[in-house]
Amino acid sequence: MARAPLTIVCTGTYWRNAWKYEARTYRHFGWDNGTLLANLLAVSAASGLQAKVVLGFVDAEVNRLLDLNTRQEVSLCLVPIGYPSERSLPEPPKQVPALGLKTVPLSQHEVEYPAMLDMHEASSLESAEEVKEWRGEARIVPSSPPIGEQTLLSPAPEEGQPKDTIEQVILRRGSTRTFDRAASVTLAQLSIILDQATRGLPADFLHSSGAQFNDLYLIVHSVQGLKPGAYFFSGERKSLELLKEGEFRSQAHHLGLEQDLPADACVDIFFLADLGRILEMYGNRGYRAVQLEAGVIGGRIYLASHAQHLGVTGLTFFDDDVTDFFSPHAESKSAIFLVAIGKPLKRQPQPG
Structure with missing residues (x-):
């Protein structure tokens, strides 16, 4: 460095x-x-x-x-x-003066937690x-073996991939406020999102290619080519494992703090991690690593969604209820993050 x-x-x-x-x-x-x-x-x-x-x-x-x-x-x-x-490094200074940069207060009064x-x-x-x-040395958090019906990702061929530049995608990136409940996305679109978001993070706490702390669980509402239900995503196998089939919009509404967004989206992606195992291996700083990795994966989901002109938003949730919903597969894991993906609802112009 x-x-x-x-x-x-x-x-x-x-x-x-x-x-x-x-x-x-x-x-x-x-x-x-x-x-x-x-x-x-x-x-x-x-x-x-x-x-x-x-x-x-x-x-x-x-x-x-x-x-x-x-x-x-x-x-x-x-x-x-x-x-x-390749140049030789200069001798570091014995003392580095403080930068003394001025900052603008966020508000007149702050509450400390x-x-x-x-x-x-x-x-x-x-x-x-x-x-x-x-x-330290490479430490791997093992993934769960598949037990349910699996669907392999099927991203579009190269000629069908999004063509916008990263600058164009970032400029239109934002959080969707209302989803079209009647809309759907394709398995190819979801495959691009999952594939691009989980290609590994270049970080000093992840020593092997593809290693990941966060597991991705999905509630699929309306994805063409997938049965509605709860799924587990395997990054190693690039597949979605069906945990339970069914319509779970009302459950998604509850899990997402009783908000309409996760119920109206086409698919909800929940991030869960085995914090006990991670903290045992990485100490308290492992908690920072888990949250940071979730943010990067979530940010990549945003980019991959907006590259395909889809809507996306990050949400908070009822922690224990998320684990309970995806259990027994998610037993002992903790909820970390939630991202909902769908098509933005186009509001009709008001007359007059």
């Missing part, structure tokens, strides 16, 4: 979301940062530049370099971009030795 031409440091500001979501905002650090990273990695790839997400760093040193007030803002990850220089500060402190790395130990 020291030889990279450029390193971007991503930070999170507690109050930016805490005014609405309170302590649950800590999850949004991963989701929002992941969305940004999905765009950043896509543009870097389109530009022919290397980019890698680095989560292993000494938090206090990076925060000190940026002169952050860590009760309000903290560093989340580093992203070195470009090809390493100690749980977020405690979580961040508990998942911080305090020395180079801790960073080295945390990165």
